[in-house]
Amino acid sequence: KKVIFSGIQPTGIPHLGNYLGALQRWVQQQNEADEDTKLIYSLVDLHAITLWQNPAQLRQWRKESLAILLAIGLDPKRSTIFFQSHVPAHSELMWILSCTASVGYLSRMTQWKSKMSVEDNAKPFDTPLQLGLFSYPVLQAADILVHRATHVPVGEDQSQHLEFTRNCAATFNHNYGQVLVEPETVLSPAKRIMSLLEPQKKMSKSALNPKSRILIIDSSETIKKKVNAALTDSIDSITFDPDGRPGLANLLQILYHLENSSTGSVEDLASDMVDISKRALKERVAHAIEQHLLPIRERYQEVLVADGGQFLDDVAREGADKAGKSADATMTIVRDAVGL
Numbered sequence: 001k002k003v004i005f006s007g008i009q010p011t012g013i014p015h016l017g018n019y020l021g022a023l024q025r026w027v028q029q030q031n032e033a034d035e036d037t038k039l040i041y042s043l044v045d046l047h048a049i050t051l052w053q054n055p056a057q058l059r060q061w062r063k064e065s066l067a068i069l070l071a072i073g074l075d076p077k078r079s080t081i082f083f084q085s086h087v088p089a090h091s092e093l094m095w096i097l098s099c100t101a102s103v104g105y106l107s108r109m110t111q112w113k114s115k116m117s118v119e120d121n122a123k124p125f126d127t128p129l130q131l132g133l134f135s136y137p138v139l140q141a142a143d144i145l146v147h148r149a150t151h152v153p154v155g156e157d158q159s160q161h162l163e164f165t166r167n168c169a170a171t172f173n174h175n176y177g178q179v180l181v182e183p184e185t186v187l188s189p190a191k192r193i194m195s196l197l198e199p200q201k202k203m204s205k206s207a208l209n210p211k212s213r214i215l216i217i218d219s220s221e222t223i224k225k226k227v228n229a230a231l232t233d234s235i236d237s238i239t240f241d242p243d244g245r246p247g248l249a250n251l252l253q254i255l256y257h258l259e260n261s262s263t264g265s266v267e268d269l270a271s272d273m274v275d276i277s278k279r280a281l282k283e284r285v286a287h288a289i290e291q292h293l294l295p296i297r298e299r300y301q302e303v304l305v306a307d308g309g310q311f312l313d314d315v316a317r318e319g320a321d322k323a324g325k326s327a328d329a330t331m332t333i334v335r336d337a338v339g340l
């Protein structure tokens with residue numbers, strides 16, 4: 001049986017990278033899935049606190065992120081949508097996996113290496129290097145394995161964590177018998193959308209400059225301004241050259257994935273536009289983004305206030321209930337296998 005699982009941190013409104021790299025794919029998979037496929041999507045709020053979050057802000061982001069998942073087209077009747085912190089089995093399996101997971105393997109994770117050096121300006125006090133930041137991939141492995149996921153759609157930045165997840169499952173199974181399922185990574189064609197201002201880096205929620213990313217509820221005006229300010233180069237023609245012209249290549253990628261990724265290649269798109277100005281290209285990119293995001297923004301505003309906020313609470317409660325049953329079924333087998 002196919003089980004699709006994925007998650008997103010409620011650490012702000014998702015950006016175009018989150019959308020093209022992951023969220024859009026979640027909706028496609030939901031819409032193409034047959035009756036037997038289980039779809040489980042989590043707002044991973046326990047992951048969000050690996051870096052300090054203002055509690056009131058986090059509360060607000062959790063609500064907004066849930067509204068976004070509904071606005072992009074996830075249907076709570078078809079997909080299980082829930083907050084990670086509402087299902088304690090995720091944390092329990094994390095502990096059990098921690099007892100067999102390799103510290104050496106964890107210390108090689110690139111995300112750990114980059115985030116341990118992040119200057120956390122928002123934090124009102126000093127803390128030592130946190131254990132949670134280091135063991136984060138074990139919780140991610142537990143999220144996936146506790147639902148016996150077979151397929152995990154993510155952006156490329158998560159590939160290494162998925163490899164670690166398979167390693168956790170294999171190690172556990174080696175010690176205790178065939179209990180956990182090793183999942184496959186499903187990369188979206190738009191596997192890495194880059195920052196608009198520093199196109200060698202991925203577009204990211206935590207980058208300090210908000211002009212580096214387009215949020216999926218940005219107004220048309222804001223989208224135009226951000227695309228206009230995107231860093232390109234001084235060469236006149238349009239060519240697709242991710243190494244030599246990363247800023248331009250990123251805009252072409254965005255356009256390609258929004259407009260016509262089912263026909264032709266991004267190189268074809270670039271050669272069709274070889275003679276247009278960069279200004280005209282940026283106008284077309286901004287227009288494509290606006291067109292695509294407008295219905296999402298409208299639905300988001302509706303969902304956020306539906307039933308005076310009660311609708312979101314109901315979706316979260318029902319999601320937690322379904323996800324809890326799915327996770328508990330695995331935990332019964334896991335506890336038994338371990339001797340608990």
Ligand code: AQP
Pocket residue numbers: 007008009010011017018019020021022023153154155156157158190191192193194202203204205206207
């Ligand atoms: N730039 C990107 N291009 C393609 N996919 C991306 N994803 C993130 N950035 C890009 C994918 O989005 C999903 C959810 O990500 P997340 O919020 O759980 O974590 P993240 O990867 O840490 O996302 P951010 O926005 O970049 O946050 P920070 O700044 O905290 O690192 C994942 O499937 C991810 O691959």
